[in-house]
Amino acid sequence: MLIGVDSYTFHRLLGELRPGEDDLGERLPDGGAAVVAEARALGVDAVSLETCYLDPPPRLDVAGLREAAAGLELALSWGAPEGLELGRRVDALDDLLDWIRLAPSLECRLMRIVAGGPRLRAQAGEWPNAVAPLRRAAEQAGELGLELALENHGDLTAVQIDALLDAVAHPALGVCLDTANAPRVGDDALEATCLLAPRVRMVHLKDVEPVENAADPVAGPCSLPYGEGIIPVESVLAALAAGGFDGLVCVEIAQLAPGADERALAAECLEWLRARSGLQEVFGLETRR
Numbered sequence: 001m002l003i004g005v006d007s008y009t010f011h012r013l014l015g016e017l018r019p020g021e022d023d024l025g026e027r028l029p030d031g032g033a034a035v036v037a038e039a040r041a042l043g044v045d046a047v048s049l050e051t052c053y054l055d056p057p058p059r060l061d062v063a064g065l066r067e068a069a070a071g072l073e074l075a076l077s078w079g080a081p082e083g084l085e086l087g088r089r090v091d092a093l094d095d096l097l098d099w100i101r102l103a104p105s106l107e108c109r110l111m112r113i114v115a116g117g118p119r120l121r122a123q124a125g126e127w128p129n130a131v132a133p134l135r136r137a138a139e140q141a142g143e144l145g146l147e148l149a150l151e152n153h154g155d156l157t158a159v160q161i162d163a164l165l166d167a168v169a170h171p172a173l174g175v176c177l178d179t180a181n182a183p184r185v186g187d188d189a190l191e192a193t194c195l196l197a198p199r200v201r202m203v204h205l206k207d208v209e210p211v212e213n214a215a216d217p218v219a220g221p222c223s224l225p226y227g228e229g230i231i232p233v234e235s236v237l238a239a240l241a242a243g244g245f246d247g248l249v250c251v252e253i254a255q256l257a258p259g260a261d262e263r264a265l266a267a268e269c270l271e272w273l274r275a276r277s278g279l280q281e282v283f284g285l286e287t288r289r
Helices: 033-042 062-068 089-107 119-143 157-169 189-199 235-240 262-275 279-283
Strands: 004-006 046-050 075-076 110-115 147-151 173-178 200-205 249-250
Touching: 004 033, 004 075, 004 262, 033 046, 033 062, 033 262, 046 157, 046 249, 062 089, 062 147, 075 089, 075 249, 089 110, 089 119, 110 119, 110 200, 119 147, 119 157, 119 173, 147 157, 147 200, 157 173, 157 189, 189 235, 200 235, 249 262
Parallel strands: 004 046, 004 249, 046 075, 075 110, 110 147, 147 173, 173 200, 200 249
Antiparallel strands: none
8 A cells, every 4th residue: 555645635735725714825836846845744655746736738847847756656636626527528638638648757657537526516417428538538548558546526426436437448447536525425435435446546535524514515524634534434444455455545635624734634644544553454565654
């Protein structure tokens, strides 16, 4: 198991304030090298960079970013906030394909993608419209040796994600499991994990307050330290291991409560992952520092 951090953890430091979040006035200079430096300070194995905080492919300093990330596993997270908009946006597929073609030059082997987002939850029945663009993306990724991981992004249920991947039917496309997004669409987090575990390539591991406490339905519930919210984090990890998963687990902080510190919360979650009794035995592997 690789332990990493997704750059959305630092969304506030990158200039994105969600409803109800404090603006502390601090900003990171960029979403690439500066985030990599934050990841190094946390002592992780890997960092997943949200492409929405990076320069577009034609302008991205690929060599500089690759040099900054040397020694870390580098992944990409494409599509915030609504990705393919459930197949509505042709230009979104073009952008996704541009990032897929760029990924090998960054030595990336894995990219998280999204079909939609929480704002489109009411249109979740349109998921079949995303089959064709996802198949095209998977075909391109497969040719380049890249794995794609479709996130349950507060849009589709686990059953819908499972059906969507069945319809795409391409080995380059798997799942990015976001534990906090499961209850947002009415899923039980552990049941969703058990269903999707054989297809999971990447995990966005979150614990959160009850969904009904969320001040904004699109922003969702506030992130909490592992073990203090509604997500059975340790049981989720055990279910993933039972399904054969041994890949990248990213700490990700989403909605921040007033007074919360993303760096401190990420560090606390990482410490939980590293020190939790039985974690190494669950995966049969040693977690790396």
